[in-house]
Amino acid sequence: MKIVCIGAGYVGGPTMAMIARECPDITVTVVDIDEERILAWQSDELPIYEPGLKEVVDESLGRNLFFSTDVGKGIEEADIIFVSVNTPTKTFGHGSGRAADLQYLEKTARNILAHARSDKIIVEKSTVPVRTADAMNRILNSRNSDCSFEVLSNPEFLAEGSAVKDLENPDRILIGGHDTEAGRKAMQTLVDIYARWVPKERIITTNVWSSELSKLAANALLAQRVSSINSLSALCEATGADVGEVASAVGRDSRIGPRFLNASVGFGGSCFRKDILNLVYLCESYGLHELAEYWHQVVKINDYQQDRFVGSVISNMFNTISGKRIALFGFAFKADTGDTRESPAIRIAKQLAEERANVVISDPRALDNARIDLGDLGDRVTYEEDPYRAAEEAHALAIMTEWSCYKELDYQRIFDSMLKPAFAFDGRRILDHQKLYEMGFNVYSIGKAPLTHLDA
Numbered sequence: 040m041k042i043v044c045i046g047a048g049y050v051g052g053p054t055m056a057m058i059a060r061e062c063p064d065i066t067v068t069v070v071d072i073d074e075e076r077i078l079a080w081q082s083d084e085l086p087i088y089e090p091g092l093k094e095v096v097d098e099s100l101g102r103n104l105f106f107s108t109d110v111g112k113g114i115e116e117a118d119i120i121f122v123s124v125n126t127p128t129k130t131f132g133h134g135s136g137r138a139a140d141l142q143y144l145e146k147t148a149r150n151i152l153a154h155a156r157s158d159k160i161i162v163e164k165s166t167v168p169v170r171t172a173d174a175m176n177r178i179l180n181s182r183n184s185d186c187s188f189e190v191l192s193n194p195e196f197l198a199e200g201s202a203v204k205d206l207e208n209p210d211r212i213l214i215g216g217h218d219t220e221a222g223r224k225a226m227q228t229l230v231d232i233y234a235r236w237v238p239k240e241r242i243i244t245t246n247v248w249s250s251e252l253s254k255l256a257a258n259a260l261l262a263q264r265v266s267s268i269n270s271l272s273a274l275c276e277a278t279g280a281d282v283g284e285v286a287s288a289v290g291r292d293s294r295i296g297p298r299f300l301n302a303s304v305g306f307g308g309s310c311f312r313k314d315i316l317n318l319v320y321l322c323e324s325y326g327l328h329e330l331a332e333y334w335h336q337v338v339k340i341n342d343y344q345q346d347r348f349v350g351s352v353i354s355n356m357f358n359t360i361s362g363k364r365i366a367l368f369g370f371a372f373k374a375d376t377g378d379t380r381e382s383p384a385i386r387i388a389k390q391l392a393e394e395r396a397n398v399v400i401s402d403p404r405a406l407d408n409a410r411i412d413l414g415d416l417g418d419r420v421t422y423e424e425d426p427y428r429a430a431e432e433a434h435a436l437a438i439m440t441e442w443s444c445y446k447e448l449d450y451q452r453i454f455d456s457m458l459k460p461a462f463a464f465d466g467r468r469i470l471d472h473q474k475l476y477e478m479g480f481n482v483y484s485i486g487k488a489p490l491t492h493l494d495a
């Protein structure tokens with residue numbers, strides 16, 4: 040059996056490397072139009088950082104895992120075609136800022152039609168609006184062709200930073216297909232592949248539309264939890280409650296559960312925002328305006344949380360940060376990844392620079408992406424991998440990403456090198472606030488009362 044995956048990104052690369060490792064008898068080829076990315080997958084420096092990924096790739100690379108820019112050949116030879124291209128938010132025309140931009144997906148469908156010479160199972164791995172499989176089907180069957188195409192939905196639930204663990208041991212695999220003989224047969228083929236390493240009871244089959252919607256629903260519910268706890272963090276700061284204590288207390292309720300209740304500067308990553316906006320647009324296009332507004336609020340609270348953080352920096356630093364050096368510790372949207380897509384640090388860094396602060400960005404993995412994201416700010420922002428140097432002569436430091444290395448820094452050394460009064464703003468609630476306060480820092484953390492020497 041031969042599998043091709045179109046799109047060698049954060050999803051296509053790791054998922055295919057896992058299939059190749061677990062199914063050594065299946066030839067897996069990952070294709071992409073981005074030549075640089077394909078070369079990187081074959082090199083020692085993978086195009087994305089994920090703990091444990093290099094080892095998984097190395098096990099199969101050149102044996103039954105291949106990377107190539109020859110998309111046509113890949114399609115021609117494959118029995119199963121995974122489609123894992125990007126589906127970003129549209130930035131133009133109808134539905135701009137909300138709807139999914141499906142141009143890459145559509146191009147892929149047309150490319151499949153152009154190159155297929157035999158029957159294919161097409162697997163939607165990309166996150167798509169509900170009923171996209173219908174559009175794929177129509178394109179694939181728009182010509183009298185001897186080949187038959189069966190479109191399945193198989194959304195990916197991996198989380199960046201723990202992609203390898205998630206792929207090795209997924210909570211569930213979801214496969215949506217049509218309730219026809221060909222549909223059931225195609226689903227079974229895909230079930231059999233995953234069943235090589237995933238327990239059968241974790242492989243769920245549904246109709247196509249449920250599968251497509253479940254991915255949007257899962258991301259909407261996860262992001263909603265983050266926005267819910269973040270909304271409470273503002274109330275904690277106003278009242279003297281501590282959001283960590285509140286989260287721990289409510290999370291003990293087995294109906295609520297403890298996960299995804301960490302208050303912070305907000306969620307980021309390429310998916311949450313775009314998938315919720317996609318859901319909002321979907322609701323609107325079905326005339327379900329109250330639902331659209333309900334889900335839109337999740338994104339609005341996320342923006343509000345970041346703006347609130349910047350507001351706290353400005354007001355607590357005597358209402359001006361002009362000319363002040365502020366070191367941002369972390370730029371990736373979460374720890375253990377170099378991905379900065381939709382990272383809260385982008386919006387925050389831009390707002391601080393607008394206030395004419397001298398922003399210094401530090402991150403162990405994401406500085407290259409940060410330079411691209413903040414390219415239009417020119418020399419108003421500088422980059423420094425070493426956090427000690429980033430903080431030298433700074434007026435303030437602010438934690439943007441929960442990298443564990445930031446918990447272990449010598450904060451006394453950092454305090455000694457900073458200008459006084461020294462400020463610490465903890466946007467991820469990872470520091471020992473009492474200890475920092477005792478060193479002399481004025482400490483402001485999301486979701487709790489500040490510890491400050493300034494009023495004394």
Ligand SMILES: NC(=O)c1ccc[n+]([C@@H]2O[C@H](COP(=O)([O-])OP(=O)(O)OC[C@H]3O[C@@H](n4cnc5c(N)ncnc54)[C@H](O)[C@@H]3O)[C@@H](O)[C@H]2O)c1
Pocket residue numbers: 045046047048049050051070071072073076110123124125126143146147164165166167195196197198199309310
């Ligand atoms: N990143 C995540 O954590 C994650 C998790 C679950 C689902 N998803 C979904 O998976 C999909 C892919 O996400 P990603 O993060 O891997 O995106 P990505 O941007 O990292 O990768 C997509 C790749 O597709 C390639 N591509 C685009 N059009 C192509 C074409 N016509 N032919 C060949 N290659 C083409 C691009 O060059 C790019 O390398 C998206 O729909 C996303 O929503 C992402």
